[in-house]
Amino acid sequence: MLAGMDSFQATIEADGRIEPRDAMPEGYRKTLIRQIAQHAHSEIIGMQPEGNWISRAPSLRRKAILMAKVQDEAGHGLYLYAAAETLGVDRADLLDLLHSGKQKYSSIFNYPTLTWADIGAIGWLVDGAAIVNQVPLCRCSYGPYARAMVRVCKEESFHQRQGFEILHTLCNGTEAQKAMAQDALNRWWWPSLMMFGPPDASSTHSEQSMAWGIKRHSNDELRQRFVDMTVPQADVLGIRVPDEGLTCDEETGHYSFTEPDFTELYEVVKGNGPCNQQRLAHRVKAHEDGAWVREAAAAYAEKQAAKAQGSAA
């Protein structure tokens, strides 16, 4: 019979799943809390660049779709906060850590959405990259995180398709519309490649996360997968990936591409991206502006509970 950490190790080695009340190393718990919280924060901060275009969507159909997508992002955040809470933290505390800047969210959401084509580019590239990152997480060793990822991945594929459809429509429109799509690709390509994190050689958490079955593929492997998947899609759209060094190896079918400038990633992580302050300030304001709703709901619940107790007595 294996108990405690021996049982944990045996489960990991057998590619089994760890569940909330199982014994686990403190480092495993901390790594997961950090990663799941950061993932959850990314989902809810990610509502902002897209929410920015709800009132200006070019048709009622596009508006309804975009609202559904932004609602999904909120839902994904909630699945993930729930998964994090199974590790013994409280959602309210995680939000405090986000608001005080002590926990991060994905740097991609610190870039602005300047035109309608950016909404297409986010769905196609940002959600596309997220899918490449998240599909392996469906097999993550921590059960609640893996299950949340299964739900998220099912919903993301709608997100990616709607983004591609927006760009496909623009690319088959006027010259100006096609130029708008090209401009969006130019601006979102490099930040999307950076979504996979630093190169393997300088990735700080990767090795231990792989050993624990939290992470299944290296950053560079996933980045390669994304490029291989996306470049032919750009060809269908008829717009060009902004990389002069991009070539396809006919034998392997893999593209070689220019590595993004990671100093930009580190700068954005540090808080020096185009929208860091705006995103966080908006998030804090939304939380504070919503306080009266939470208070009213709690007061109502208390009143109803008191009434029920009164009539029972």
Add this chain to the structure above:
Amino acid sequence: MIEPLWEVFIRSRRGLSHVHVGSLHAPDATMALRNARDVYTRRQEGVSIWVVPATDITASSPDEKDEFFDPAGDKVYRHPTFYQVPEGVDHL
């Protein structure tokens, strides 16, 4: 002010059991049901929802799972595959 945690169970269609799908915070049961609808059934994933205060669930402990489930471990005769059926006997 900390809103209570509710565990959410969903019946995906008639004829199937409710299955645990996750949890959420809500001040009371009515709000928990509405939130569960918005969070867990945006694509018609359910025809019925249960919400249960997380504190009302009593669970077996993973630390004692071996002892706890031991009694069933040595009773292979509870499975039909334990028995030898002679050649030529059908519908058994």
